[in-house]
Amino acid sequence: MTKGLLEKIILSGLGLASLSQDKAQKMIDELVKEGEVSQKDGAIMVKKIMDGVEKNKKEIEKMTEKAVREVVTKINVPSKKDISALEKKIDDLNKKLDGKKPEVKK
Secondary structure, three states, X not given: OOHHHHHHHHHHHHOHHHOOHHHHHHHHHHHHHOOOOOHHHHHHHHHHXXXXXXXXXXXXXXXXXXXXXXXXXXXXXXXXXHHHHHHHHHHHHHHHHHOOOOOOOO
């Protein structure tokens, strides 16, 4: 079995997003023990696997952030900037009201 094909099988069969370095290392150690790959190639494979895991993790984070932004925009949730502007308006109105005496109704 070629090293490239072996890597593809490992990467696709395990689900990169959930693979820990410890699991990857154990799996590659087993392949080294069985003589499928050399120690050097095994170390390279673990690095490639972990690089792939990190890349997938970042891509998932980006997609999640984009989806959340779209939902927040769609449901019209006020932004931090919007809330700060409203707080400033409230503060300004409170300052104006503090300068006036309340009217007493008779």
